[in-house]
Every structure is written in C-alpha cells, then in structure tokens.
Amino acid sequence: MKAEFHDSALRDLPLLDRALFQSFGAGPIRIPPFHHIHHAVGQQAARHPDLTAVEHLGESITYAELDRRAELLAEFLTRAGVRPGDQVGLFLTRSIPMVVGILGILKAGAAYVPQDVRIAPAVHLRHIVRTASINFVLTTSEHRSALPDNLATVIAIDEVPDTTRFCRTFTEDSDIAAVIFTSGTTGRPNGVRVSHANLCNVLLTAPGCLGVAPGTRVSQLLNIAFDMAMWEILGTLAHGGTLVIRGSDIERTASTVDVVIATPSVLASLDPAVCRRVRTVAVAGERCPQALADAWSRHAVFHNSCGPTEVTIVNTVQRYEPGGPLTIGRPVPNTTVYVLDDDLRPCRIGEIGEMWAGGECVTAGYLGDPELTAARYLPDPFLGGDRLMFRTRDLGRWTHDGQLEHHGRTDDQVKVRGFRVELDAVTSALESATDCSRATTLLHNGSLVGFISPASAAPEEARRAVEELLPYYCVPTLIVPVDTLPTTDRGKVDRRALLSRLDGQKETVA
Known part of the structure; x- marks a missing residue:
C-alpha cells in the first residue's frame, strides 16, 4: 500500500508516466512501533537489561545501567531548569557519556544539539548556542576547559550526582529530537530540526533498521555532529544492538562489528579483507564509487543510500x-520522491530533473531562519493538505524498472567552454580507469581538474577513459594522482583541501 498522489499535480504527464511516477515515487506505508525514539531504546532496556549497550576503548555499559544513568541525568536537567521543547548542547567527543547525554536530554523532553569539541572552533560553538537559544551545554569534565x-550553563555528565533514590519528575516528550547543524549554502551553519517522528520513520522500519537485533554489533565511526551518527547511535540502541565506539584506529573498530554505517570516503579507508566479520554496510552522504560497492558487496549486504540532513539521514x-547497476534505490517507507523540472512540473520517466522529497522524512525546517525554510520547504502538491516537500538540490531520474539514478547536484553542474558538464559524470569516467579506486572532479579557474587515487594510478589512462566515455569538453585539463x-x-x-593543492600545480601532471 502506498500514498495516493493528487491527479491535478500529474496532469502534465502522459497516462503511463502518471502511473509510474506515483508507483516509483511513493515508498510503502509502514507504521513505526514508537512515536519517540528513546521509547524504543527504553523497551530494549526493559527486555534485555544485561545486554551490552555501548563499548568504548575497553569500557562498556549495559542497557540497564545506560537507562539508569540517562534517567538520573534527565532528572538533573529538569531540576536545573531544562523544559520540554528546549535545545540542549552536547559538546564533547565520542564516549559512553556522549550516549548517556543523548538519552538523558531526550528523556528530559528536550532536543540535543551535538558538536565535537575537538573540531568545532569557538566561533562555531557560539553561533550554535546563539541560534539554538541554548541555555545548558552538556560535556565531560575532560572537555570543560575546551569550551x-x-x-x-555547563554541566559535566560524569559529575552528575549518582543518586540512587529520587522521585522522577514527569516531563512531556518534545516533538523535536535533535538539531543538526549543516554547512549550508549561506556561508554559516544552518540548524535542521529533526523530529522524533522523522527518526522513528527511518530507524524503526526496513531498510533503515539494517536488520539490527539484540547482540548485533554496530560501529560508531562518524562525527557526532553529522546526521548519519544518529543512524549509528539511535538506530543501534533502538533495536538492542551493541554500539562499538571507535578510538583513533577506525579499522580496528570496524573489524569487530557486524554492521558499518559510513560515508564512501570513510568506508574506502577500510580493508574488506580485514573486516570479514562485517555482514551489512550502509553508505550515504556522498557519491559511492561502483568499485567500492563491488568490493564490499562480495561478502556483505551493501546498501547505497541518499538524502540530505533535511530529509532525515x-x-x-x-x-x-554485485556487478549490477549502482543506484540510490527507492523511497523508504512513508516517504516520497518527485523528479521535477525547473518549473516544478513532473519529469517523464527517464528524464533528468531535480529531486524533491515528501512524506514523513521532511524535517521541521531551519531553526531561527523562516526565510530559508520557506525557500527550501514548499507545499507538496502531490500529497496535498498541509504537507511540505523539500528541495534536495540533487539531480536524478527514474529508470524504467523503478530505480532512482543520481546525477550529481544542481551546484555540481558547471559550464566549461560554453558546455554544461556534470562533475559526477566525469568522476565516474575517471574511476572506470584501471587502478583508479577513487576520484573526484573540480572546476578550477574555468577548467576541469581531476584527482585520482591511489597515487600509482596513471593519469594518462584516466584521461583516455574520459575521452572514450564522454564528449571532448568533459576531459579534465589536469589530472592529479594522490x-x-x-x-x-x-x-x-574535502574539495577545499584539494583546491588548495592546486596552487603552483603544473599542468605537466597529465
């Protein structure tokens, strides 16, 4: 069963395309078992109190103890003045207290705002506190001086009194679970308001649940400020899995787990032969090279995913x-995808357009920025009512068997010698060359520049691969092995880092 699109929104399409546009564009209807994500975690604590919930560098905590500490923290926050609907900063590093902090904030009815204090500069933290109207920041005693x-008001999680007897103050649950700050296109971080309904929809239904069950070990590799970290952390605990938080050695952690969630760049740093225990991999956040998908899918279930923060992970x-076409698949349950032209009219099946997202994935907008929210979140003419759809700025098209192909981003379409070029298409051609495992393409001073990895990959061969697959104006002027x-x-x-390498770079590389 799927959502029905309004006929009036489909009237510009031929009859056959109307049926396919709806069939392909609507995910199945599923009812998540919980409305608030920490309630799912609480159920696991009640059912499996003695199972290990989190591991980090030789330390561990059971579900029962995690729940107890989170309850203590929630009560402490409530008595300190945190109210339902507030935003609470979580400024620390990967650790067991980090997980306690997330659950404690949610149990207090507030939304958590995560940042890694080792990375985020002071001006960034101040902007977040100001934008999110944060009155309380949770950290650890180790990192208090870094703020x-x-x-x-700064509270060290590891210094909260361990009171075994207390009367828990009743608090209402908030609609908003987290505020995730993205780099944005405005030059300053934008705070995306992610609701509990958003999280429950993607994390408590398949395929987002990734088959995690009690005892499943899931790695926590990513920056805690990144939306995909919610997938790692809350997606694991909501199903009774064991979250294995990494130290400095990412591969060592990944080699001990069953499930890895990562960006393609992070996954590319891992050796599948070393991580033989891994049985499920999910990637998102950027384009995935086919060779990377092939390497991991030989021994693990491999999920290639797509979606900006604004549509919930x-x-x-x-x-x-393995060996098949690599696409970004189909909509997850209770969500929709529309491929539209510049006038917001539906594209025919097979035509490239901009992808808009609707349904339960659409977040509550940008915190404190109604103008940007109004520009990117528009009324959804397909679902109607008060529903909104989000402009992803990703380009895509439907294949005739209902798979969604990703064709880069609107801001990755550049003009070279008067011709429009898709940077992702050039990158794919570079990666088709022998011995090139990863590549990326940039526009620098009006010319295309390709970067290929590893450094042993031959620029001349990569150039020939592009020449064989794409028009002449798509061939990079410069190809740099790294x-x-x-x-x-x-x-x-990191495209900025690559552009900085070009200073003084000679075109004799290729």
Whole structure:
C-alpha cells in the first residue's frame, strides 16, 4: 500500500508516466512501533537489561545501567531548569557519556544539539548556542576547559550526582529530537530540526533498521555532529544492538562489528579483507564509487543510500547486487520522491530533473531562519493538505524498472567552454580507469581538474577513459594522482583541501 498522489499535480504527464511516477515515487506505508525514539531504546532496556549497550576503548555499559544513568541525568536537567521543547548542547567527543547525554536530554523532553569539541572552533560553538537559544551545554569534565567562556550553563555528565533514590519528575516528550547543524549554502551553519517522528520513520522500519537485533554489533565511526551518527547511535540502541565506539584506529573498530554505517570516503579507508566479520554496510552522504560497492558487496549486504540532513539521514536506499547497476534505490517507507523540472512540473520517466522529497522524512525546517525554510520547504502538491516537500538540490531520474539514478547536484553542474558538464559524470569516467579506486572532479579557474587515487594510478589512462566515455569538453585539463582523497570532519571528500593543492600545480601532471 502506498500514498495516493493528487491527479491535478500529474496532469502534465502522459497516462503511463502518471502511473509510474506515483508507483516509483511513493515508498510503502509502514507504521513505526514508537512515536519517540528513546521509547524504543527504553523497551530494549526493559527486555534485555544485561545486554551490552555501548563499548568504548575497553569500557562498556549495559542497557540497564545506560537507562539508569540517562534517567538520573534527565532528572538533573529538569531540576536545573531544562523544559520540554528546549535545545540542549552536547559538546564533547565520542564516549559512553556522549550516549548517556543523548538519552538523558531526550528523556528530559528536550532536543540535543551535538558538536565535537575537538573540531568545532569557538566561533562555531557560539553561533550554535546563539541560534539554538541554548541555555545548558552538556560535556565531560575532560572537555570543560575546551569550551569558550560564558557560553552557557555547563554541566559535566560524569559529575552528575549518582543518586540512587529520587522521585522522577514527569516531563512531556518534545516533538523535536535533535538539531543538526549543516554547512549550508549561506556561508554559516544552518540548524535542521529533526523530529522524533522523522527518526522513528527511518530507524524503526526496513531498510533503515539494517536488520539490527539484540547482540548485533554496530560501529560508531562518524562525527557526532553529522546526521548519519544518529543512524549509528539511535538506530543501534533502538533495536538492542551493541554500539562499538571507535578510538583513533577506525579499522580496528570496524573489524569487530557486524554492521558499518559510513560515508564512501570513510568506508574506502577500510580493508574488506580485514573486516570479514562485517555482514551489512550502509553508505550515504556522498557519491559511492561502483568499485567500492563491488568490493564490499562480495561478502556483505551493501546498501547505497541518499538524502540530505533535511530529509532525515536518508530517504532512498538500494540493496546493491554485485556487478549490477549502482543506484540510490527507492523511497523508504512513508516517504516520497518527485523528479521535477525547473518549473516544478513532473519529469517523464527517464528524464533528468531535480529531486524533491515528501512524506514523513521532511524535517521541521531551519531553526531561527523562516526565510530559508520557506525557500527550501514548499507545499507538496502531490500529497496535498498541509504537507511540505523539500528541495534536495540533487539531480536524478527514474529508470524504467523503478530505480532512482543520481546525477550529481544542481551546484555540481558547471559550464566549461560554453558546455554544461556534470562533475559526477566525469568522476565516474575517471574511476572506470584501471587502478583508479577513487576520484573526484573540480572546476578550477574555468577548467576541469581531476584527482585520482591511489597515487600509482596513471593519469594518462584516466584521461583516455574520459575521452572514450564522454564528449571532448568533459576531459579534465589536469589530472592529479594522490595517495588518498582528503576528507572533511564529516567523512566526505574535502574539495577545499584539494583546491588548495592546486596552487603552483603544473599542468605537466597529465
């Protein structure tokens, strides 16, 4: 069973395309078992109190103890003045107290706002506190001194009194679970308001649940400020799994788990032969190379996913089969995807357009920025009512068997010599060359520049691969071999770092 689209929104399409546009664009209807994500975690604590909930560098905590500490913290926050609907900062690093902090904030009826204090500069933290009207910041005693002065009321999670007897104050649950700050296109971070309904929809239904069950070990590799960290952390605990938080050695952690959730850049740093225990992999956040999907899908179920923060982690998922076409799949349950032209009219099946997302994945907008919210979240003419759809800025098209192909982003379409070029298409061609495992393409001073990895990959062969697959104007002027592609603190290819390498770079490379 799927949602019905309004006929009036489909009138510009031929009859056959109308049926396929709806059939392909609507995910199945499923009812999540909980309305608030921490209630799912609480059920696991009640059913499996002695199971290990979290591991980190030799330390561990059971579900019963995690729930007890989170309840203590929630009561402490309530008595300190935190009210339902508030935003509470969670400024620390990966640790067991981090997980206690998340659940304690949710149990207090507030939304958590995560940041890694080792990475986020003081000006960034101040902007977040100001934008989110944060009065309380949770950290640990270890990181208290790293926070800017006069930031907010700072509470060290590991210093909260361990009172075994207390009367828990009743608190109402909030609609908003987290505020995730993205880099945005405005030059300053934008706070995306993610609701409990958003999280329950993607994390408590398949395929987003990833088959996690009591005893399943799931890695926590990503920056805690990244929306995919919610998939790792809350997606694991909501199903009774064991969250294995990494230290400095990512591969060592990944080799001990059953499920890995990562960006393709982070996954590319891991050796599948070392991580033989891994049986399920999910990637999102950036384009996935086919070779990477093939390497991991030989021994693990491989999910290629897509979706910006504003549509709650991911809103399309493909279970990839080795050697088959790599797409971003189909909409997750209770969500929709519309491929539209520049005038917001439905594209025919097979035509490339911009992807808009609707349904239960659509978040509550940008905190404190109604103008940007109004520009990116528009009334949904397909579902109607008061529903909104979000402009993803991703380009895509439907295949004739109902798979969604990703064709880059609207801001990745560049003009070269008067011709429009899709950077992702050039990158795919570069990666088709022998010995090129990863690549990316940038526009620099009006010319295309390709970066290929590893450094042993031959630029001349990569150039020939592009020449064979794409028009002449798509061939990079410069192709630079590098050991590895640098990544941002969120595990994506760092294009700024690559552009900085071009200073003084000679075109004799290729």
